Amino acid sequence: MSTTTVYPQVRLKPQREEPLLNGHLWVFSGALQQVPREVEPGGLVEVRSASGQFLGRGYYHPHTDIAIRLLTRREEPIDAALLRRRIRRAQELRRVFDPAVTNIYRLIHSEGDGLPGLIVDRYAEVLVAQVHTLGMERLLPLLVEPLLEETGARGLLLRNDSQARRREGLALEEPRLLAGEVPPEVEGRENGVRYLIDPWRGQKTGFFLDQRDKRAALAKYVRAVVAELAPEGVARVLNCFSYTGGFSLVAALSDGRVRVTSVDSSQSAMEAARRHFALNGLDADQHAFVVADVFAYLEEVRARGERFDIVVLDPPAFARNQGARSQALRAYRRLNMLGMSVLRPAGILLSCSCSGVIGLDDLSGTLSLAARALDREVQVLEVLTHSCDHPVRLAMPETLYLKAIFCRLLW
Template sequence: MSALVILKKHEDKRIIQGHLWAFSNEIQRVEQPGEPGCVAELRSSEGKPLGVGFYHPHSLIAFRLLDKDPQAVIGREWFERKISDALARRGRHYPGSRSFRLCFGESDGLPGLVIDRYDSILVLQVLSAGMERCLGHIEQALGALLKPRGILLKNDVESRRLEGLPLEVRILSGEVPETVEFEEDGIRLAVCPQKGQKTGYFFDQRDNRSFLRPYFKGRRVLDLYCYVGGFALNAVFAGAAEVLAADSSAKAVELARHNAKLNGFQDKAAIQKEDAARMLEAFSRGELPFNPDMVVLDPPNLAPTKKSLAPALRLYARLNTMALSGLKTGGLLATASCSHHLPRGMFAEMLREAAMRAGKTAHLVALRSQA
C-alpha cells in the first residue's frame, strides 16, 4: 500500500455508517503519502482498519473509500467485479435494455466514475485523480464485460480541475461516431456524445420520463429546455393531444427534430428554437399562442457552485412562478433541478412560495430523483 491515512479521533463515525468520503480536515496524518490519487489504506485514530481508497493530498475530498476490505487489491479484477454488479442492478431495473446509466459514482461504489451505455458505445466521465490513474484497469474491465464498439472519455467537467486534472474529450478505444443511435423505452434517439451536453443525453431523467407517461395522455404539453426531445417524444408516445418543445440551442433543436422523424412523430410534435424564459413570460400573461395544460421544466444546472446558489434560486423561482401562473385549474407542472448545490428541501420550499406568488393552490403529486 503506497499510503496510510489516519483519521482524527471520532472522525471514523461517518465512514462506519456508510459515507464514502473523508475530508482533509478530518485527517490526523498520512504516512508514506504517494502521488495524488494513489491507493491508500484508511484507519481510525485507534488504528482500526476501515478500508482502502484513493488519497489526494491537495483535494478537499482527501480520501474516497473504494472497499471496506483493507486487503482488497484495486486492479482489473476488482473493477470487473464492481462494474459487473452495477450491470446486474441495471439489468433488473431495465430488463432487456442496452442503453442506460451503467455506473453513477458513489451509488455504485465507484466514486468519481460515471459510465453511460449507448448500446455498443460507452461514454465515461472520470472525475477523480484516483479513477484517472486506474483508467487502464477500467478499460480492460469494460472490454471483458461488454466488448464495446468504442469508449469515449467526456472529461470536460469543471470539477476535474479540483483534482488537478485537465479537461479533455477523446476516444479511449475503438470508434465512436459523431452521432450515436440507441433505444430507450420504445423510443429511438440520436445524440452527439462528443459535442453534446454531459455525456450526450440525460439518462438520469430516464425513470422520470417513464413516470410521466400516464400524465401526458390527452394533454397539451409544453416541454421547455427540451434538449434532444426526451420528454417531448415520451409525451407523443404516451398519447398527448399536442406537444410543443423548445430549446435555445440550434443543435439541440436539430437533433430533437431528427429524433421526432426517427419515430414518425414529426407531425405530432412542434419543436422550436426559442428562449424558455421568454416563452414562460408570454405564457404567464396569456399571450402564448399554444395553451398547454402541462408544462415540463428541466433547465440546465443553474447553480454550478455554492456561490451561484442564491441567484440560481431566484431564477428557479421566477421560472416556476411563471409556469404556475399560466396553468389553469387541473394543470400539471413537472419541474426539475440538476443543481446538486440546491438541496431537495430548499427546492420544494421554492415551489411552495412560487405557487403563492402565482396565486395558485398546488398539490404535490410526486417528489422524485435521478435514475
C-alpha cells in the same frame, strides 16, 4: 509465492471515523492527521482511525476538500481484479433493462457503484466514460479491458470535458477513443422510444439518462389530460429546456391528440428534436420547436394569455456550489412562477432540479412560494429522484442530486 501490497497509512483525528463505519466513502481534509510524505496526489492509501482501526483503502488528493475517496472497506488490494468485480456488480444491476426495450443507461455511477470519480454510460453497443478525479485517472488503464469484456461493448470513448475535473487540477480534454469503434451517431432505445445520440459532442456523455422514469411517468398524465378533453380537444404540452426532445417525444407518442411545444436555446438541439420526432413516426410539423431563452419565452406566453395543459421545467443546474445557492433558489422560484402562470386551471406541472446543493425541501419550498405569489394551490402528485441505474449509497445522501415533482395547480 504471493506478496501482500502495503499501502501508506493515513490516520484520522479522534472520533472522526463514524461516517466511514456507517458506509460513507469520503474523508474530508479536516479529519486527517498528518499524511505520509511519500503519498503522491492520486496515490493509494489505507485509512485507519486514531486508535488504529482499519477503515478502508482509497486514493488521496492533498489539494481538495475531499482528501480521500474509498474504493474498498475491506483489507484487499486495489487492483484490476477489484475493479473488474465492481464493473461486474454494476452490470448485474443493469439487467433490469430489457435491451429490446431499453439499451441506453448508466453503467457506472461513481460512488453509487463503488467507483468514485468514474461515470460510464452505455449507448447500445458503445460505452462513453468520464473521469472526474485524479485518483481514478491513475486507475484508468486498469479499467479499459474489464469494461469491454464484462459488457461486450464494441467501443469505449473517453469524454474528459466535464468542468468537475478542474476541482482536481485536471485539464479538460478533447474526446478520445480508448478502444474499438464509436461512431459519430448511435441509435438507442429508451422504453421503446428511439433516440439518436451524439457520444462525441452531445451534452454530458450524449444524453440525459437520469430522467428516464420521469419521462415514463409523464406519459400517464398526458393520457389523463387527453381523456379529460376528449373527444374533440387537443392537449397542449410545453417542454422547457427541452434539449433534444426527450419529454416532448414521450408526450407526443402518448396520443395523437397532443401538440407539444419544445423550447431550448440551442438551435442544434431543436434540429435533433425534429429528427427524433421523424425517427419515431411523428409529423414534426404538427408540433412547435422554438429556439429561445426559456425565461423570455415564458414571459411572452404569459403576456399573451396563452395556456398549456402540462408544463415541463427541466432546467440545467442553477447552482454547482454552495456559493451560488441563494441565487439559484431565486431562479427556481422565478421559473416555477412563470411555469405556473401559463398553466390552465388543474394543469400539471413537472418541476425538476439537478443542482446537488438544492434539496427536495428547497424545490418544494420554491413551488410553495411561487404558488402563493400567484394565489394558487398545489397538489403534489408524485416525487421522483434518480432512476435505478443511478444508485445512491444510503450513507451518502448528499450525492442525491436529482429531484422531480409532478404537481397539479388549483385555483
